[in-house]
Amino acid sequence: MxxxxxxxxxxxxxxxxxxxxxxxxxxxxxxxxxxxxxxxxxxxxxxxxxxxxxxxxxxxxxxxxxxxxxxxxxxxxxxxxxxxxxxxxxxxxxxxxxxxxxxxxxxxxxxxxxxxxxxxxxxxxxxxxxxxxxxxxxxxxxxxxxxxxxxxxxxxxxxxxxxxxxxPYVSADRFAAESSTARGRKLRSDLGLDDDARMLLMVGSDFRRKGVDRSIRALAALPDGLRERASLYVLGKGRSAPLMRLARRLGVAGQVHFLQGRDDVADFLFAADLLLHPAYQENTGTAIVEAIAAGLPALVTANCGYGFHVERAGCGMVLPMPFEQSAMDAALLRMLNHPHPQTWHDAALRYTERTELGxxxxxxxxxxxxxxxxxxxx
The missing domain is CATH 3.40.50.2000 (Glycogen Phosphorylase B;)
Structure with a gap:
């Protein structure tokens, strides 16, 4: 044809x-x-x-x-x-x-x-x-x-x-494999993150619509000690200057990193502790199902079309609408302090096995x- x-x-x-x-x-x-x-x-x-x-x-x-x-x-x-x-x-x-x-x-x-x-x-x-x-x-x-x-x-x-x-469509390289843990550890080492550091990840273009400002505010709201050990990495295409001004105003500029589009997104999914996707508007949210395929827990808003996958998988938290910043702040703190985060990782991989994602x-x-x-x- x-x-x-x-x-x-x-x-x-x-x-x-x-x-x-x-x-x-x-x-x-x-x-x-x-x-x-x-x-x-x-x-x-x-x-x-x-x-x-x-x-x-x-x-x-x-x-x-x-x-x-x-x-x-x-x-x-x-x-x-x-x-x-x-x-x-x-x-x-x-x-x-x-x-x-x-x-x-x-x-x-x-x-x-x-x-x-x-x-x-x-x-x-x-x-x-x-x-x-x-x-x-x-x-x-x-x-x-x-x-x-x-x-x-x-x-x-x-x-x-x-x-x-x-x-959903998830490219083959995003699925967790035997080499995933080693690849994630190598990337964390390359970024200068030790085992105690908390790596927060956002993936997607159009930073305003994806809610990067909400993630920066939630990062800044973390209590002393935990906030200092946390960093936000944002991959994608968009205007970062106004968001960096917000980060400077909130005192977390050194912990917010805009890396633009990358070919090694999978390694970031394997390296991170948590995906954030608090979008203002999101028809689907491919990053959400990519995180599930990689075994990465996620914190997302309910208006994301793929947010229900997080709920069904039991691999994170879905924030109700209308959005409240205080609710996201509390959810992020709760997830980072969860005593058994491996349970979310395992739940994500079990869901991947029984759900068509590619x-x-x-x-x-x-x-x-x-x-x-x-x-x-x-």
Missing amino acids: RLAFLLFKYFPHGGLQRNFRRITELALERGHTVEVYTLSWEGWAADHPNLTVQVVRVPGWRNHTRYRQFARRMQDDMAVSRPDRVVGFNKLPGVDVYYNADPCFIERAQARSPLYRLSGRYRVHAELEHAVFRADARNHILLLSEAEKPLFQHWYATPDDRFHSMP ARAEHALQVIEGPRYGEAAA
Whole structure:
């Protein structure tokens, strides 16, 4: 099949981008031709005879303006090139399959100022979301978070049969193995952390949305002695300057480390004492299931789509919503003082054995390779 994959931006360490890459690689392994159209491409050489990447140039200074122009350009281009399937990794009109990595935009917008709903950004994102989820659209939707389905259906009356639930995706290197403990110890040694140090970890781009400020505040709220032995390591892409200003104001700047995107994330998962994921907004939270696969206990907020995995596994704590900083502060202290943290580690690995955590690309391609919505199977 000749597949067209459309996404706004590709960069190496984003959760959506990693899933896009795995689906692309599996499609190529199966003999498909993949044509990628994007506004920005960074960090993947993509050297394969059946893969082409076209960086599309469109006018506009603001992201939402460029997204609208990209959407219009793609509708015109797809009408001419007529690939077998058009797959959108962002909300775009005219796709055959949409990979739903983002939460319901219009639902989240209701909590914002009425003036925001008059803005150009709101109009563009609402327009793109409506194009995908409206009741009479003829596309499949790869649903990453079951919690979002009723929200989309509330606003758009999207039929049930267009949704296809996807399992989490955890890359093979994140799963605990015989070498994991040694790799974790080596990384701790490289970072200058002794056995008594407490290593807190956050993984993910868009630091504000992931709640890095909440983690910094919780770190600063730890009692003397424990606070001095704790450090927070943040891996991903985002603006760290305002968060470092917060850390300096709270007196923990020397214990907060932004390392940007890394290729050795697995070693950090094996080395850390605790994953923190107190997100303001999170459709899924791939880092949460990666931590479970690695045997790393987690402290997460209940609004994370994958937060229920921590609850089911019994490998950490889930903070209720609405979020309260004092509740996170108390939970972090409780977890760091837990007398038997190994029980969380063991529970995570038991859960990994009985739960499908690595086959999302295979499930996605079953839908992509299948008939278009409304067509009978061949």
